[in-house]
Amino acid sequence: MRKAHLLIFLAALLALSSCVTNKKILYLQKEGDLKKKKNPPDTATRDYDLVDFKYKVQTNDIISVRYQSLTQKEFDFTQQNTQQNSGGNTIVGGALLLGDVVDENGEIPVPVVGRVKVAGLTIFQIQDTIQQIANHYLEGPVVRVRLLNYRSTILGEVNKEGAITYNNNRVSLMEAIGLAGGLTDLADRSNVKLIRQTGSKTEVHYVNLLQEDFISSPYYYVYQNDLIIVPPLKQRPFRKYFFQNLTILLSVATVLLIINTYSK
Numbered sequence: 001m002r003k004a005h006l007l008i009f010l011a012a013l014l015a016l017s018s019c020v021t022n023k024k025i026l027y028l029q030k031e032g033d034l035k036k037k038k039n040p041p042d043t044a045t046r047d048y049d050l051v052d053f054k055y056k057v058q059t060n061d062i063i064s065v066r067y068q069s070l071t072q073k074e075f076d077f078t079q080q081n082t083q084q085n086s087g088g089n090t091i092v093g094g095a096l097l098l099g100d101v102v103d104e105n106g107e108i109p110v111p112v113v114g115r116v117k118v119a120g121l122t123i124f125q126i127q128d129t130i131q132q133i134a135n136h137y138l139e140g141p142v143v144r145v146r147l148l149n150y151r152s153t154i155l156g157e158v159n160k161e162g163a164i165t166y167n168n169n170r171v172s173l174m175e176a177i178g179l180a181g182g183l184t185d186l187a188d189r190s191n192v193k194l195i196r197q198t199g200s201k202t203e204v205h206y207v208n209l210l211q212e213d214f215i216s217s218p219y220y221y222v223y224q225n226d227l228i229i230v231p232p233l234k235q236r237p238f239r240k241y242f243f244q245n246l247t248i249l250l251s252v253a254t255v256l257l258i259i260n261t262y263s264k
Contacts (some may be wrong), residue, residue, distance in 0.1 A: 022232065023210075025185060027174065031214040048215040054122045055147075055169050055223060058199070062099040063108050063118060065130060069138040099148045112137060123147055123169060152222050154180040156214040156230035157187030171222045173207070188231045194219055195227040 015168075023029070030046070057063065100108040106119025111134055117124045127145040134141035151165040159181030166176075173194075177183060189209040196203045207219050214220060222228075 014181055027209055028212040029210050036123055045205055051218050053170055053221045056120050056122055057102060057118050058101050059104055059106055059119055061102045064099040064146045064148050066144045113115040150224050152226040154228045157184045157232050172220055173222055176222045186233050188233045191231055193229040197221055197225050
């Protein structure tokens with residue numbers, strides 16, 4: 001009988017040890033957030049300075065350059081080049097878009113001019129550079145530049161693992177997680193691994209999404225080709241296999257009770 005009680009007691013301990021508190025789930029916490037108190041309505045409780053975000057284009061990025069001008073079509077070399085060039089195509093959001101891959105020298109081709117250095121520049125700097133070139137050849141040109149393959153990959157304790165391609169180049173880590181369906185209850189939000197490519201180097205960082213001051217972190221925004229790995233909490237094995245283990249323990253307890261009853 002004592003053995004059966006011991007097994008039931010161990011099962012209860014197993015259940016308690018698998019509990020995940022709100023403190024391990026709530027994003028961007030500040031001291032007192034989980035206590036029973038109300039924040040003043042319609043007021044800014046705190047403010048943070050965001051890190052200046054300026055993504056600089058790297059090799060193998062895909063750049064889309066579109067031109068518009070008042071120049072007649074038969075004399076507009078940019079339109080002719082767009083129709084003839086079939087390289088560098090990419091699919092974004094189901095649409096086929098024309099783009100150029102930044103080569104190992106950090107350059108992309110520009111009609112008539114040749115190859116132009118774009119690596120190490122922001123999208124707006126590239127746009128200004130090509131705009132100045134177009135001003136010399138076209139009448140009233142307008143140049144629009146976009147980065148087509150801005151994406152990151154999220155793995156681990158998320159509801160939808162995989163690569164995510166973004167429609168803009170300013171996406172926070174919290175937004176990226178939202179696009180991945182959010183984290184599971186068993187995700188360790190305090191120890192998220194971020195692997196980032198910077199030039200020829202790969203950097204590994206760890207971020208704590210439970211702390212509110214993460215808003216001012218240099219890793220608040222997602223960069224091109226970031227790999228985000230969300231580890232599980234230590235409770236995961238217990239939660240995942242709890243019912244299987246409980247069934248086994250109860251079966252053993254039942255057998256012991258039967259043996260104990262017939263042995264008397």
